[in-house]
Amino acid sequence: MTTHESAFDLSSESPSKIALRTLVRDRRSWVASTMLIIVVALTLFAPLYASLISKTDPFVSTINGTVVLDGVEVQVLQQSTEGLKLGVNPIGPTWKIGPYFLGADNQGRDVAARLLYGGTNTLLIGFAAAALTLIVATLVGVVAGYSGKIIDSVISRILDVIWAFPVYLLSISLSVVLLTSGFKWGPISLEAGSLYLPIIIIGLVYVPYVARPIRGQVLTLREREFVKAAIGGGAKNSTIIFREILPNVIPSVLVFIPLMVSLAMLTESALSFLSIGVQPPDASWGTIIKDGLGLLYTRPMVALTPGLFIVITAVALNLLGDAVRDALDPKARLRGAF
Amino acid sequence: MTRFILKRLAAAVFVLVSISILVFLIFFATPGVDPAARIAGRNADQLTLQQVRATFDLDKPLHIRYVSMMKHLFIDRDLTSYVNRGAEVWPQLTQAIPATLSLVFGAAIIWLLLGLILGITAAGMRKSWIDPAIGIIGIIGVSLPVYWLGEVVNLITQGRLHATLFRWVPPLGYVPFTESPSGWFLGLLFPWLTLSILYAGIYIRVIRSEIVGLMQEDYIKTERAKGAGEKRILIKHASRMSLITVVSLFGLDFGALVGGSALLTEVVFGIQGVGRLTFTALQNFDLPLIMATVMYAAFFIVIANAIVDLVYAWIDPRVRRG
Amino acid sequence: MAEKLLEVKNLCVSFKTRKGIVRAVNNLSFSINHGEVLGIVGESGSGKSVSMSAVMGLIKDENAEITGEVIFNGEDLLKKSDEELRAIRGKDIAMVFQDPMTALTPVYTIGWHIREQLQLHSDISDKAAKERAIELLEEVGIPDPVKRVDQYPHEFSGGMRQRAIIAMALSLNPKLLIADEPTTALDVTIQAQILDLLERLRKTHNSSIIIITHDMGVVSELSSEVLVMYAGRMVERSTKSSLFAHPQHPYTKGLMNSVPRVDRARTSRLETISGQPASLLNLPSGCAFRTRCPSAHAACTEQPAFTADSNGYGAACFLLSKAGAP
Numbered sequence: 001m002t003t004h005e006s007a008f009d010l011s012s013e014s015p016s017k018i019a020l021r022t023l024v025r026d027r028r029s030w031v032a033s034t035m036l037i038i039v040v041a042l043t044l045f046a047p048l049y050a051s052l053i054s055k056t057d058p059f060v061s062t063i064n065g066t067v068v069l070d071g072v073e074v075q076v077l078q079q080s081t082e083g084l085k086l087g088v089n090p091i092g093p094t095w096k097i098g099p100y101f102l103g104a105d106n107q108g109r110d111v112a113a114r115l116l117y118g119g120t121n122t123l124l125i126g127f128a129a130a131a132l133t134l135i136v137a138t139l140v141g142v143v144a145g146y147s148g149k150i151i152d153s154v155i156s157r158i159l160d161v162i163w164a165f166p167v168y169l170l171s172i173s174l175s176v177v178l179l180t181s182g183f184k185w186g187p188i189s190l191e192a193g194s195l196y197l198p199i200i201i202i203g204l205v206y207v208p209y210v211a212r213p214i215r216g217q218v219l220t221l222r223e224r225e226f227v228k229a230a231i232g233g234g235a236k237n238s239t240i241i242f243r244e245i246l247p248n249v250i251p252s253v254l255v256f257i258p259l260m261v262s263l264a265m266l267t268e269s270a271l272s273f274l275s276i277g278v279q280p281p282d283a284s285w286g287t288i289i290k291d292g293l294g295l296l297y298t299r300p301m302v303a304l305t306p307g308l309f310i311v312i313t314a315v316a317l318n319l320l321g322d323a324v325r326d327a328l329d330p331k332a333r334l335r336g337a338f
Numbered sequence: 339m340t341r342f343i344l345k346r347l348a349a350a351v352f353v354l355v356s357i358s359i360l361v362f363l364i365f366f367a368t369p370g371v372d373p374a375a376r377i378a379g380r381n382a383d384q385l386t387l388q389q390v391r392a393t394f395d396l397d398k399p400l401h402i403r404y405v406s407m408m409k410h411l412f413i414d415r416d417l418t419s420y421v422n423r424g425a426e427v428w429p430q431l432t433q434a435i436p437a438t439l440s441l442v443f444g445a446a447i448i449w450l451l452l453g454l455i456l457g458i459t460a461a462g463m464r465k466s467w468i469d470p471a472i473g474i475i476g477i478i479g480v481s482l483p484v485y486w487l488g489e490v491v492n493l494i495t496q497g498r499l500h501a502t503l504f505r506w507v508p509p510l511g512y513v514p515f516t517e518s519p520s521g522w523f524l525g526l527l528f529p530w531l532t533l534s535i536l537y538a539g540i541y542i543r544v545i546r547s548e549i550v551g552l553m554q555e556d557y558i559k560t561e562r563a564k565g566a567g568e569k570r571i572l573i574k575h576a577s578r579m580s581l582i583t584v585v586s587l588f589g590l591d592f593g594a595l596v597g598g599s600a601l602l603t604e605v606v607f608g609i610q611g612v613g614r615l616t617f618t619a620l621q622n623f624d625l626p627l628i629m630a631t632v633m634y635a636a637f638f639i640v641i642a643n644a645i646v647d648l649v650y651a652w653i654d655p656r657v658r659r660g
Numbered sequence: 661m662a663e664k665l666l667e668v669k670n671l672c673v674s675f676k677t678r679k680g681i682v683r684a685v686n687n688l689s690f691s692i693n694h695g696e697v698l699g700i701v702g703e704s705g706s707g708k709s710v711s712m713s714a715v716m717g718l719i720k721d722e723n724a725e726i727t728g729e730v731i732f733n734g735e736d737l738l739k740k741s742d743e744e745l746r747a748i749r750g751k752d753i754a755m756v757f758q759d760p761m762t763a764l765t766p767v768y769t770i771g772w773h774i775r776e777q778l779q780l781h782s783d784i785s786d787k788a789a790k791e792r793a794i795e796l797l798e799e800v801g802i803p804d805p806v807k808r809v810d811q812y813p814h815e816f817s818g819g820m821r822q823r824a825i826i827a828m829a830l831s832l833n834p835k836l837l838i839a840d841e842p843t844t845a846l847d848v849t850i851q852a853q854i855l856d857l858l859e860r861l862r863k864t865h866n867s868s869i870i871i872i873t874h875d876m877g878v879v880s881e882l883s884s885e886v887l888v889m890y891a892g893r894m895v896e897r898s899t900k901s902s903l904f905a906h907p908q909h910p911y912t913k914g915l916m917n918s919v920p921r922v923d924r925a926r927t928s929r930l931e932t933i934s935g936q937p938a939s940l941l942n943l944p945s946g947c948a949f950r951t952r953c954p955s956a957h958a959a960c961t962e963q964p965a966f967t968a969d970s971n972g973y974g975a976a977c978f979l980l981s982k983a984g985a986p
Contacts, residue, residue: 174364178368307489
C-alpha cells in the first residue's frame with residue numbers, strides 16, 4: 001500500500017470512466033488499435049484487390065497462365081532452372097502494384113490476393129472462436145462458482161479432464177475426426193469443410209482456461225459482504241447474479257478478449273498448417289504457410305508473409321490486452337501512474 | 339499426509355480414466371464417424387468394411403472394445419498398430435522418448451534462464467528504457483507461431499546460408515547422444531532456440547508482472563526500513579517470492595511438452611519424438627497408437643500437476659501445514 | 661537542555677496528482693529528545709504516516725516533493741543520498757509497521773530475518789547472529805526461542821510476530837524507534853502486552869520512540885508527549901497529562917470527548933465531531949478544521965499560527981491567541 005493513497009479522494013468518478021480514461025491515455029492502445037485496423041482493413045480490401053490489382057482469381061489454379069512483366073509475356077509457372085530441372089518454378093515477387101506483387105504459389109495463384117482473403121478467414125475464426133470461448137466460459141464459470149457443491153464438483157471435474165488434455169492434442173484429435181467426416185447429430189449437420197468446425201473446436205478447447213479463473217472469482221465474490229447482504233435481503237438468485245456478480249466479473253472477461261482472440265488465431269493457423277484446420281478451397285494464413293513449404297527455399301515469400309501478418313496481428317492483440325489489463329487494474333493506478 | 343497422497347492418487351486415476359474414455363469416444367463414437375471406413379480408406383466396398391470390422395473387433399459393443407484395448411495397452415502391452423500391421427505400439431513410443439526429452443530439457447534451460455534474467459531485469463529497471471524494450475521482446479516471443487519460426491530458421495540455416503554461415507548445421511533430424519554427442523547437440527541447437535522463444539516470451543512477461551506486483555507488498559517496506567538496498571530486495575525478496583508462481587507454471591509447461599506438446603517443433607525440424615509420433619498417429623487414424631500416445635501425454639500432465647503441488651509445498655512454507 | 665535527537669523543521673510533503681497538488685504534510689515542525697516517547701495522533705489522511713516515511717526516506721514516488729529539514733544527530737537527512745540513508749535505516753532509526761501478518765517475507769525464518777538485519781549493518785558471523793537472535797527473542801518474551809528462531813513467520817501468532825519484529829528492529833540498538841500503528845491490527849489484550857514491551861525495551865535500550873496512532877488509549881499508555889495532526893498540519897502539541905487534562909485545540913477536544921469514559925454517566929451520548937474528515941484535494945481556506953469546528957468564527961478563514969510556549973507546547977487556533985499565550 002502506498003503511504004498516501006488513503007488521503008486522496010479519487011473515488012468521485014465511476015470505475016469504468018477511470019478505466020476508459022486510463023486506456024485512452026495509454027500509448028499502447030493507440031499503437032495496437034492502429035495495427036489492428038490496418039490489418040482488418042487490408043483483409044476487407046481483398047475482393048477489391050483481386051479484381052482491381054491482381055486481376056486473377058486467387059482460388060483458381062492458373063498453371064498455364066501468363067502474365068505481362070515489363071512488357072514481356074511470361075509463363076506464371078516456369079520450368080525450373082535449378083537442380084534437376086524437373087519441377088516448375090512459380091514466378092517470384094514483382095514488387096510492383098499489379099498482378100503477382102508477391103509472386104505466385106505452386107498453383108499459379110496470386111499470393112498477395114490469397115493473403116488478403118486468407119486473413120479474412122483467420123481473423124473470422126479467431127474472433128468467433130474467442131467469442132464462443134468467452135460466452136461459454138463465463139456461463140460455466142458463474143454457474144460453477146455460484147451453485148452448490150455438487151454442481152460445482154461436477155463442472156470442475158469436467159473442466160479438469162478437458163484441461164488435462166494438452167490444448168493442441170485435443171484440438172488436433174477433434175479436428176482429425178471431424179474435419180474428414182463432418183459432424184452429423186440429429187438436426188445438426190456440419191460438412192467437413194465448414195468453417196464452423198474449427199470455430200467450435202477451438203472455442204470449446206479453451207473454455208477451461210477462462211472458466212476456472214472466473215469460477216474462482218465468483219467463489220470469492222459470493223463470500224463478500226455485498227452479496228451476502230443481497231442474499232439476506234431475500235433477493236432472487238438471478239437478480240444477484242445479474243446485479244452483483246456479473247458486473248464484477250465483466251472486467252476480467254474484457255481483459256481476456258484480446259488474449260483469447262490471439263490464442264484462437266494462433267491455434268487456427270497451427271491446425272491449418274497441419275491440414276486439419278481450414279480446408280481447401282478456403283484459405284487462411286496457416287494454409288498459405290503450408291502451401292509455401294514446398295517453395296520455401298526458392299520462393300520464400302509465400303511462406304514468410306502470412307507468418308508476418310500473424311505475428312503483427314498477435315503483437316497488436318497482446319499489446320491491447322496489456323493496456324486493457326492495466327486500465328482495469330485499480331492498483332496499477334496508484335503505482336505512481338497518475 | 340498419507341490421506342492427502344491417497345486423495346491425490348484417486349483424483350489422478352480418475353482424470354486418466356476419464357481421458358482414456360474421452361479419447362476412445364472421440365475416435366470411436368463421434369456421430370457420423372466410422373472408424374472402419376477411415377481405416378479401410380475411401381470408396382471401400384461393403385466386403386472390405388466387413389473384413390476390417392472383424393479384424394479389429396469393430397463390430398463388438400463399445401465397452402467391450404474399450405476394455406479390450408485398455409487391456410492390450412496396459413496389461414499385455416502388446417497392442418499393435420492398425421496402420422503398420424504387427425508393429426507394436428509401446429516400442430514405437432519408448433523409442434521416441436529420448437528425442438523429446440532432449441529437445442524439451444535443452445529448451446527449458448534456455449527459456450528459464452532468459453525468462454528469469456530478462457524478467458527480473460525488466461522489473462528492476464522500470465524507470466529506464468530497458469523495461470519497455472524487454473517488454474517488446476516478450477510480446478514478440480508470444481506472438482510468433484512456433485512452426486513458422488521453425489520454417490524461417492530452416493530457410494536460413496538449411497537454405498540460403500547453408501553453404502556459408504551455417505555450414506555446420508546438420509540436416510534435419512535427431513541424432514541420439516550415444517551415437518554422436520556433437521551431432522546430437524548441433525542437431526538440437528536450432529530446435530532448442532525455436533521452441534524456447536515462445537516460452538521465454540511467456541516467462542519474461544509472467545515473471546516481470548509477478549515481481550512488479552510483489553514489490554508493493556508490506557514485507558518489502560519492512561526490508562527498506564531495515565536498510566536493505568533495492569537490488570537486494572529485488573533479488574532476495576521479490577524474485578524469490580515470484581518463484582512460487584514460476585515453479586508451478588514451469589512444472590505444468592514441462593509436463594505438457596514432455597508428453598508431446600512440442601509436436602509442431604518436432605514436425606518442422608524432423609525430430610522423431612513423441613509429439614511427432616502422436617501427430618502421425620492422429621493423421622493416420624491409427625487408433626491404438628493414438629490411445630497410447632494420448633494416454634502417455636495425459637499421464638505426464640497428471641504427474642506434473644502432482645509434482646508441482648509437492649514442490650509448491652517445499653518452496654512456500656505457508657503451504658506445508660496442510 | 662539535552663541535545664535534541666531528532667528535529668523536524670517545516671517539513672512539507674506534497675504529491676502531484678491529476679487533480680492538483682496534494683499537501684499530505686504541511687509545515688510540520690517538532691523535536692524529540694533522547695529517551696522520550698512522542699505520540700503522533702490523527703485520523704487517516706492526517707499525514708502522520710507520510711511524515712514519518714519522509715523522515716526515513718521511504719517515499720519512493722516520483723510525484724512527491726519533500727522540503728524542509730530533518731535534523732538527526734546533527735545532520736539533515738533530507739539532504740542525504742539513498743545510500744547514506746540506508747546505513748541509518750535499521751541501525752540508528754528503526755521502524756515497525758502496522759500489520760505483523762504481512763510484514764515479513766514468508767519464505768525466510770525469523771532467525772534469517774534478524775540475521776539479515778544484523779548483517780546489513782555489521783560484520784557479524786552467521787553463528788553469532790543466530791545466538792544474538794535467540795537472545796533478542798527471549799528478551800521480547802517469546803517462549804522457547806531456540807526452537808522459534810528456526811520457524812517461519814506464519815508459525816507465529818500475530819502478537820508474537822509483532823514482538824519478533826520489534827526484537828529485530830531493536831537488534832542494533834537504534835536511537836530512535838518509529839512505530840506506525842503497531843497495535844492496530846492486534847487484539848486489545850495483546851495490545852497492552854506490546855505497549856508494555858515497548859516501554860520496557862525503551863528503558864533497557866535507552867531509545868526514543870515515536871508512536872503513530874489514531875487510538876487515544878494507546879497514546880495515554882505510552883507517550884510522554886503528544887502531537888496532534890489534522891489535514892497535514894500539526895494542530896496541537898503538549899505533554900500527555902496536559903493534553904488529556906486541558907486539550908486546547910477544538911479538534912483535540914472533540915477527540916477527547918468522543919472517547920467513551922468510565923467516569924461519565926452511562927446514559928450520556930458520545931459526542932462526535934460533525935462533518936467528514938478533510939479531503940486533501942478540497943481543503944477549506946484558512947484553518948482546515950473550521951468547517952467542523954463548533955467554535956469557528958470569522959477569523960478562521962485565515963490560517964492560524966501555532967502559538968507555543970517556551971517548551972514548544974501549544975495549538976494552532978485563533979482562540980488561543982485571542983486569550984493570549986498561556
